Amino acid sequence: TTPRLLLFMQSSLLDTEPSDTGLDEASQRSTGGSTKHTAGNVDIQLLRSLWPQSESLLNASQLDSGVELAGADDRLACVRAALSRRTPVSIGAIGGSITAGSNYAVRSGATHLYHHKLLAALDAIHPVRNGHSLSNGGVPGTGPTYMEHCVHDHMPRRADLLLVEYAVNTDRNPASFERLLRTLLLLPHAPALVVVNAHRWRAVRPQDGRTDKCWNSKWPVDMAANATQRAAQSWGSAGQRDEINSDEDAIADLCRHYNVPLVSMRGALLGAVRSGALSIPAFMRDCKHPAGEGHTYLAQLLLHRLLSPPALTQAPPARGHPHKCRRAPAALAGPLHGESGRESAASVCARGSQLPRFVASAQGFELTDEGRGPGKLGYVASQPGDSLSLCLPFPAGGAAARSPKVLWLGYLRSYEHMGRVRVSCDGGCSCLATLIDAHDTKDGVSVTDVRRVVLRAARRGVGEEREAAGRGAGCCSVRLRVAQGSSSGEHKFKLMSLLLGGADANSLQTFSLRVAASASETAVAGGRSTGTG
Numbered sequence: 001t002t003p004r005l006l007l008f009m010q011s012s013l014l015d016t017e018p019s020d021t022g023l024d025e026a027s028q029r030s031t032g033g034s035t036k037h038t039a040g041n042v043d044i045q046l047l048r049s050l051w052p053q054s055e056s057l058l059n060a061s062q063l064d065s066g067v068e069l070a071g072a073d074d075r076l077a078c079v080r081a082a083l084s085r086r087t088p089v090s091i092g093a094i095g096g097s098i099t100a101g102s103n104y105a106v107r108s109g110a111t112h113l114y115h116h117k118l119l120a121a122l123d124a125i126h127p128v129r130n131g132h133s134l135s136n137g138g139v140p141g142t143g144p145t146y147m148e149h150c151v152h153d154h155m156p157r158r159a160d161l162l163l164v165e166y167a168v169n170t171d172r173n174p175a176s177f178e179r180l181l182r183t184l185l186l187l188p189h190a191p192a193l194v195v196v197n198a199h200r201w202r203a204v205r206p207q208d209g210r211t212d213k214c215w216n217s218k219w220p221v222d223m224a225a226n227a228t229q230r231a232a233q234s235w236g237s238a239g240q241r242d243e244i245n246s247d248e249d250a251i252a253d254l255c256r257h258y259n260v261p262l263v264s265m266r267g268a269l270l271g272a273v274r275s276g277a278l279s280i281p282a283f284m285r286d287c288k289h290p291a292g293e294g295h296t297y298l299a300q301l302l303l304h305r306l307l308s309p310p311a312l313t314q315a316p317p318a319r320g321h322p323h324k325c326r327r328a329p330a331a332l333a334g335p336l337h338g339e340s341g342r343e344s345a346a347s348v349c350a351r352g353s354q355l356p357r358f359v360a361s362a363q364g365f366e367l368t369d370e371g372r373g374p375g376k377l378g379y380v381a382s383q384p385g386d387s388l389s390l391c392l393p394f395p396a397g398g399a400a401a402r403s404p405k406v407l408w409l410g411y412l413r414s415y416e417h418m419g420r421v422r423v424s425c426d427g428g429c430s431c432l433a434t435l436i437d438a439h440d441t442k443d444g445v446s447v448t449d450v451r452r453v454v455l456r457a458a459r460r461g462v463g464e465e466r467e468a469a470g471r472g473a474g475c476c477s478v479r480l481r482v483a484q485g486s487s488s489g490e491h492k493f494k495l496m497s498l499l500l501g502g503a504d505a506n507s508l509q510t511f512s513l514r515v516a517a518s519a520s521e522t523a524v525a526g527g528r529s530t531g532t533g
Contacts, residue, residue: 042121042125042303042307044057046124046125047121047300047303050117050120050121050124051117051120051121051296051299052111052112052292053112053291053292053293053295053296054293054296056278056282056283056293056296057296057297057300058268058297058300058301062268062269062271062272063268063300063301063304065267065268065271066263066264066265066267066268066269066297066301066304067261067262067263067264067267067301067304067305068197068252068255068262068263068264068266068267069252069255069256069259069260069261069262070261070305070310071255071259071260071261071262072259072260072261073261073309073310075190075191075192075193076161076192076194076261076305076306076309077309078160078192078325079160079161079192079306080306080307080309081325082160082325083122083125083126084126086126086127086128087128088128088129088130088131088132088133089122089126089132089133089160089161090132090133090134090135090156090158090159090160090161091115091118091119091132091133091134091135091156091159091160091161091162091163092134092135092137092154092155092156092159092161092162092163092191093114093115093134093135093136093137093138093162093163093165094137094138094147094151094154094155094162094163094164094165095138095163095164095165095166095169095196096138096139096140096141096142096143096165096166096168096169097138097140097141097169097289098114098138098165098168098198098288098289098290099113099114099115099136099137099138099163099165100136100138100139100140101113101136101138102140112292112295113136113295114163114196114290114295114296114298114299114302115134115136115163115299115302116134116136117295117296117299118163118299118302118303118306119131119132119134121299121303122303125307133156135154135155135156135159137151137153137154137155138154138165139154142169142508143166143169143170143171143173143176143177144166144169144170144173144176144177144179144180145171145173145176145501145504145505145508146499146505146508147166147180148176148179148180148183148343148344148347148501149344149347149348149349149499149500149501149505150349150499151180151183151184152349153349153351153354158189158191159191160191160192161191161192161193161194161306162184162191162192162193162194163194163196163302164180164181164184164193164194164195164196165195165196165197165198166180166247166251167196167197167198167199167200167245167247167248167251168198168199168200168247168248168288169247170247170250170251171247172246172247173504174247174250174251174253174254174337175337175340175341175504176504177250177251177254178254178335178336178337178341179341179342179343179344181193181195181254181258181260182258182332182335182341182342182343183343185258185260185329185332186329186332186343187329188328188329190325190328190329193260193261194260194261194262194263194302194305194306195251195255195260195261195262195263196263196298196301196302197248197251197252197262197263197264197265197266198265198288198290198294198298199245199248199264199265199266199269200244200245200248200287200288201233201273201280201284201287201288202232202233202234202244202287203229203232203280203287204226204228204229204232225276227276229280230273230274230275230276231274233270233273233274235266235270245266248264248266252264253336254336257333257336258332258333261305263298263301263302263304263305264301265290265294265297265298265301268297268301269283269297283296283297344501344502346393346394346395346405346500347500347501347502348392348393348498348499348500349497349498349499349500350497350498351377351378351410351496351497351498352374352375352377352378352496352497353374353377355367355377355378355379355495355497355498358390358391358392358498359379359388359389359390359391360389360390360391360475360477361387361388361389362379362387362388362389363385363386363387363388364381364382364383364385364386364387364482365379365380365381365386365387365388365480365495366379366380366381367379367380368380378411378412378494378495378496378497379494379495380492380493380494381421381482381491381492381493381494382482382490382491382492383482383491384419384482384483384484384491385481385482385484386481386482386491386493387479387480387481387482388479388480388481388495389477389478389479389480390477390478390479390480390498391427391475391476391477392407392429392455392475392476392477392478392498392500393474393475393476393500394427394428394429394455394457394474394475394476395457395474405429405454405455405456405476405500405501405502405503405505406452406453406454406455406500406501406502406503406505406508407431407452407453407454407455407478407498407499407500408450408451408452408453408497408498408499408500408501408505408508409423409436409450409451409453409480409495409497409498410448410449410450410495410496410497410498410499411436411438411448411449411450411451411493411494411495411496412438412446412447412448412449412493412494412496413438413439413440413446413447413448413449414438414439414440414445414446414447415439415440415441415443415444415445415446416439416488416490417439417488417490417492418437418438418439418440418486418488418490418492418493419437419438419439419482419483419486419488419490419491419492419493420435420436420437420438420439420482420483420485420486420487420491420493421435421436421438421480421481421482421483421493422434422435422480422481422483423435423436423451423453423478423479423480424478424479424481425453425455425476425477425478425479426458426477426479427458427474427475427476427477428457428458428474428475428476428477429455429456429457429458429476429477429478430455430456430457430458430459431453431454431455431456431478432453432454434451434453435483436451436493437487438492438493438494439486439487439488448496448497450497453478455476455478455500480493480495
C-alpha cells in the first residue's frame with residue numbers, strides 16, 4: 001500500500017472538468033448520430049441547450065446498446081410515476097472519483113458530471129417547484145469495500161433513485177460490490193437502482209508496441225487515425241474475459257443475477273471507437289476518467305433507461321396507485337459470490353454527530369467542533385489520563401466470531417498541541433496494544449489521518465463461548481487513553497471517525513480512508529449546490 005500511496009500523493013491532481021476536444025461540430029457528430037433523433041422521448045436540441053459538452057450525442061442504436069441490461073422496471077416505474085405527477089424526486093449518486101468529479105474532494109456545483117446533467121434534464125422535462133434534488137456521495141480513491149460500510153452516510157435519507165458507479169474502482173474484489181448492491185436492494189423504502197459502468201480504455205504503447213491498459217496524452221499517437229490503437233479496445237470474445245476490464249464484467253454478472261438495470265459506456269461506444277468514428281481523447285481525460293463529453297454520454301444513457309421502459313415490461317402499477325410504490329423490498333436471490341458476497345450485519349461507519357451512539361463512557365473527552373463548524377465535530381481530550389471507551393458490535397460464537405475485523409480510527413494529526421493515545425481492547429474482542437502519536441511536524445498542516453487496528457474474537461472457555469453465542473452479537477470494547485508522554489509538550493487528541501469492517505477492510509488504502517474520513521455528501525437542489533466537499 002505504501003508505495004502506491006506515495007506515488008498517488010506525488011501525482012498531480014486529476015480533475016474531470018470539461019475540456020475542449022478541438023473538434024468542429026460536424027466531427028463531434030461522428031458517432032453517427034442525427035440531430036433529429038430523440039432520447040427517452042426527449043428532443044436532442046433540448047439536451048444540447050441544457051448540457052455543456054453536448055455537441056456529440058449518442059444515436060438511437062448506441063442508446064439501445066448502451067443499456068447493457070434493462071433489468072427489472074418496477075422501481076423505475078415508480079420514479080416515472082412520481083415525475084408524471086410533478087412530485088419532487090430525490091437522486092443519490094455514489095462512486096469514486098468519476099462521480100465525485102475529482103481525485104481529492106467532492107466538487108460541488110460541477111455541472112459537467114453525469115448525475116448533474118441527469119438532474120438538469122429532469123428539471124427541464126418534469127419541472128417541480130424548487131427542482132428535483134441530487135446528492136453527490138462520490139468519494140475519490142475509494143471503492144465498494146469502503147462504501148458498503150458507509151453508504152448511509154453518502155446518500156439521501158430516502159432517495160427515490162440511486163446511481164452506482166464502480167466499474168473502474170472495484171479492484172478485483174467483486175464480492176464487495178455484491179455486498180454493497182445487496183445492502184441497497186434491501187433498503188426498507190426500496191429505491192430504484194441503476195448501475196453506471198464507465199470503462200477503462202486501452203492503448204498500444206509507442207515505445208514497445210505492447211497493449212497497455214491506459215493511454216497518456218503525451219504519447220505521440222493519433223488515437224483517431226491509428227487502427228492498431230482502435231483494435232486494442234475489446235470486450236472479450238465468446239467464452240473469454242477482458243482481463244483489464246474483469247471488474248466491469250463481474251459487475252455486469254451481478255446485475256444479471258439481481259436483475260438490476262445497467263448502463264454501459266463500453267456498450268454504447270465500443271463500436272464507434274473501434275471503427276474510428278470516435279476518438280477516445282474526444283470524450284476521455286485519461287483511460288478511466290471521462291471528460292465532459294463522456295459524462296454527457298453517461299447522462300444520456302441514464303435518461304434513456306429511466307424514461308424509456310423496456311417494451312415487454314408490464315404497465316406500471318404506480319400511476320393510479322402511488323401506495324403500491326411504498327412496499328418492502330422483495331427477498332433476494334442467494335449471493336453469487338457465496339457467503340463472501342452477503343451483506344454485513346455488524347459494520348460501523350460513523351463520524352461527527354454519529355459517534356456518540358458507539359461511546360460507552362467518556363472521561364475528559366468532549367464532543368465538540370471547537371467552534372469550527374459541524375464538519376469538524378469530534379471527541380477531544382487535552383489531559384493525560386483522559387479516556388474514551390467505545391462499544392462496537394462484534395459477533396459472538398461460530399466461525400463469524402473467529403474471523404478478524406478491522407477498525408480504522410480517524411483522528412486529527414497536527415504540527416502543534418497534539419499528544420498521544422494508547423489503544424487497547426477488551427470484552428468480546430482483542431487487539432495488539434497500539435500507540436497513536438497525533439503530533440507531526442513534517443508537513444506543518446492539520447489533517448485527518450487514520451490508524452488501522454485489527455480486532456480478533458476474545459478467547460473464551462467452552463461455557464463462555466456458549467453463553468456468548470446465546471446472546472448473539474456482543475460488544476467489542478475499544479479504549480483510547482491519553483498517554484503521559486508527548487513530543488509537542490501538550491496532550492490534545494481528537495477522534496474524528498470510525499470504520500469497522502470485515503477482513504476486506506484490511507486492504508483499504510490509507511489515502512482513501514483519509515479522504516473518506518473528511519468527506520461529506522454534496523447535495524444539489526434545483527441546480528444549486530447546498531453541501532460541502
